[in-house]
Amino acid sequence: MLSKRLKTIADLIPNNSKVIDIGADHALLDIYLTKEKNCQCLATDISKKCIEKALNNIQKYHVNVDTLVTNGLEGIDLHDEIIVIAGMGSHTILKILNKNITNDLIISSQRDIPLLRKKLKHKGYRIYQEKIIKDNHFYVITYFKYKKGTKIKNIYSYNQEYNDYLLKEYQMKYQKTNKLLTKLKYLYIIGRIKKGS
Numbered sequence: 001m002l003s004k005r006l007k008t009i010a011d012l013i014p015n016n017s018k019v020i021d022i023g024a025d026h027a028l029l030d031i032y033l034t035k036e037k038n039c040q041c042l043a044t045d046i047s048k049k050c051i052e053k054a055l056n057n058i059q060k061y062h063v064n065v066d067t068l069v070t071n072g073l074e075g076i077d078l079h080d081e082i083i084v085i086a087g088m089g090s091h092t093i094l095k096i097l098n099k100n101i102t103n104d105l106i107i108s109s110q111r112d113i114p115l116l117r118k119k120l121k122h123k124g125y126r127i128y129q130e131k132i133i134k135d136n137h138f139y140v141i142t143y144f145k146y147k148k149g150t151k152i153k154n155i156y157s158y159n160q161e162y163n164d165y166l167l168k169e170y171q172m173k174y175q176k177t178n179k180l181l182t183k184l185k186y187l188y189i190i191g192r193i194k195k196g197s
């Protein structure tokens, strides 16, 4: 039922936890956590349609998951819940976390991960656990705790396979730029020849 990415997130969450899943969309993570790990989940989303989809799934699997349509943490009283945010970019995630919070966070950002880590470091967060998985794409899934765990360092030093992948991506982009420059140079020279200059 769960993708490898969502299962990796679920595996980081202890049994019987209280969880707030921001941007839950289908709420499949929350359904799994409720069924398999006896967690108490609140599935939220900014989109009413997504929460309707979540409610359909919740009914289908006969579980008890609370739902809420809201923007980020708006209107939510925080206690000791683990906050999960997955499948968004770091800018959106940082807007959502722009409050004085100390809750445990499990985050899987789609982009700008170094920015996210820098800002969370300034807020006093540390890395408690981290998984980097390949599920078609690479995903970095990090469990951050307030003032507990490993000091946040450079993102790219944790997993050699991930480093190699990023390097390859960079080289491919660089090759494309090089090819484009060569083509432009060639067109420029041809143009000059045609003009007779």
Ligand SMILES: C[S@@+](CC[C@H](N)C(=O)[O-])C[C@H]1O[C@@H](n2cnc3c(N)ncnc32)[C@H](O)[C@@H]1O
Binding pocket: 006, 022, 023, 024, 025, 026, 044, 045, 046, 047, 050, 070, 071, 072, 085, 086, 087, 088, 092, 096
């Ligand atoms: C790509 S889905 C990810 C769904 C799920 N978390 C996962 O990882 O599979 C991103 C979800 O975040 C929701 N979203 C985007 N911005 C949000 C915000 N500010 N507050 C709450 N939900 C948001 C979107 O509506 C969408 O359902």
